[in-house]
Amino acid sequence: MAGAAQRIVALTEKVLGAPLPVRIRTWDRSEAGPPGAPVLVIRNRRALRRVLWRPGELGLARAWVAGDLDIEGDLYAALDLLAELIWEKGDDRQPTRSALDLARDPAVREAGLELVKLAGPGLPPPPPAEEVRHRTGLRHTLRRDRKAISHHYDVGNDFYELVLGPTMVYSCAYWQPEGTLEEAQRDKLDLICRKLGLREGQRLLDVGGGWGSLVLHAAREYGVSAVAVTLSREQAAYGRKRVAEEGLTDRVEIRVQDYREVDDGPYDAISSVGMAEHVGSARYREYADDLYALLKPGGRLLNHQIARRPLAREEAYEVDEFIDAYVFPDGELAPVGATAGHLEEAGFEVRDVEALREHYALTLRAWVANLESDFARAARLTSPGRARIWRLYMAASALAFERNRIGVNQILAVKTPEGGASGLPLRSRVWTADRTAGEVADGTADGTAG
Template sequence: MSSGKSMLVSEMVGEFIEPNPHLRVEAFDGSAFGPEDADLVVKVTSPNAIYQLLMHPNEIGAVRAYVLGDFDIKGIDYADPYPELRKLLSLAPYVKKPTPAAVAKVAAAILSHGLHRPPVPQTEGPSKFARIKSGLLPHTEKADSETVSYHYDQSNEFYADFLGPSMTYTCAVFDNENMSLEDAQANKLRLILDKLGLKPGERLLDIGCGWGSMVITAARRGIKALGVTLSKEQAAYAQEWIRREGLEDLAEVRVQDYRDVPEHDFDGICSIGMMEHVGVKNYQSYFEEMFRLLKPMGRLLNHQITISHDRPDGKPGTDEFLDRYIFPDGDLGAPGFIESCIHDAGFNVVHQENLRQHYALTLHHWNHNLSEHWDDAVRQVGFERAKVWGLYMAACSLNFEIDGIQIHQFLAVRPDRVGHPDGKWYPLRQWWKA
């Protein structure tokens, strides 16, 4: 860039970041910012990186540039960029609050070369506004079916690459940091079933059952388990798994919206990693539906990601990256609000716990697995999508660690309003092994 208004990329970086010993930026124009021995080296490989950030000076601009390779980081593992994200986070003290004059100076330098619209990654989905414009109102049955399919109906083999043999796409529960992922996932399923306290012959509904790990585990205990999912890929996998196990008399998985389940009087319901798709404004009606489906004294176990603090603007607890690339219409609520909704639906909430650290550990295992199976993951979904997934999981693990998000389990009982003074309602103290 060589006009009167032009700036080197290193000069642009200097308008927004203080010189420091930790960061070096090397640009396509031959300029560099920061020392050669910095432990984080960012390479701006194309002018498109600048235009991406000009068009979207937020996470979308940065994600587009990263996914398309317009900037790169020296030594990064695309399947597990967690170390680099940690280093980027540590640069926060060196970020300047840009002055209007600095922003205008940089924008003028960029626009002196003309306004270019950089490409959009093929793996990026439409914005929320575009989905609504096309008739997909958030959290209607049609919209939920399409958004769930967008996330899950990619390739069962791809999910196996990072989930491992358990095919369990929710937070595991670790006894200690050295516990294997498979043992921790089995421990999570055991914990949920123990909290529900179901006996052989009793009936369980698993809403958003995924690939069927809970349905299979429950059926092995003699529990009659029904799982529902909106993903055809997941249902096909689960049905084949049930057949392999010879559990057809006890287990069933359907492609069905939870609002269309015709059965009722279940002894227990679990909702594991499902509420993120429901929408905060629908929490109350969701739990009222669970109340209707359970028999009196039946138990509900709700396991979901939460935000650590309510947002003062009242907007949903999600960001644009997750909405466009990972979970369209995803939405998170704060734990206090969720517990109030469960209570107001008529339940007695008898226990809740925060498993925040456990999800960070789970995600580290998934990133490691993705790295181990990177070549197959790219064959399954393409380089862009695999790269997005590595970024998504690493960013989430970091967010759990810094307490930006949490994950809670809520155990609730539908009372029958009789009272049960003899203690037969449920045991006086915790009846499961933590």
């Protein structure tokens, strides 16, 4: 009689209507599939029950988080091979074969019944503890957003130190050839400060301020007074400790506060780095309006945000099931053009858009390497399931950036005053050069007026 692996491969290929691109090893030690390919390890029958009771991405995610599934070999290669079957669904976000087509196919129905027998009796296992459940209230209300942010960020600062490294920056770095992650993150912080034209005595608001890295850099290197707002209490506590250790309490304040509750403007500059993905499409115009109101005339906004590719039918967009359930609850991605449009509708003048897609792929691979270098400790610092979530999420995201399925962009916008004087240099990219003695504080270089 064929082993479980041979049976699963044959039955899965009937359901998919395509060859399985990875090798399978099952709980009975049988193997099947392409020789030399990465191995998908199915540790127990429970993994099959998870997938059968919730077919698709979420069932697979539950099995992965629970440890019922694993990948042996190159994780990136395995995810690349599986991407077309799991994630790439076309512009209309539909599988290659519709559920109705599958139900009508006698061979598929027979294969499904055989998989049910192979999975064994029993109810579906409960979702892993790390899955978001019992969400109440409208999306992107103050209360629900606080819970969503806490789910992602309040999982242990020691865990994030292991993954992110000493800079504690959780967004795309800005790489030089042969550079290190730490150098690339410092360069990114400095790039933002120069794009904002920061100079001594100005006020900076950092929306979604993370662990305080940007406001610390801006205060230390550019002499500004800075406020960072975050909904994560663990981030705020960590950031405040860093501020005190650097002796910057007179210039840096870190608040547990929603950006919608900030009422002490105007600010000379606002940064929003990796935060706008949490805002939601229904609230994005409100977000743009609020930031516009908090800026002085002539003030600059730097919006650093992940973007998805536009769809042929935008109304067909659906939030990724794995990301929504385990990583960023209620998070949404928008095309960069839609983001720029909302900012312009709010009154901003968009002056520069810089794509950093390849930079984020490099950043994510560096984070995965940090996690894998001491995975057992990472699991102890948070939970085995959460460590597995972050490994899968970051590796899959790295591939998504590399394959141009998603991108990331820095949009520099100005609250241009009446009269039209933007205050920006004639050469808009002078901030990308290395800082030199001839570069003035507002980001201009070589004597260019700005």
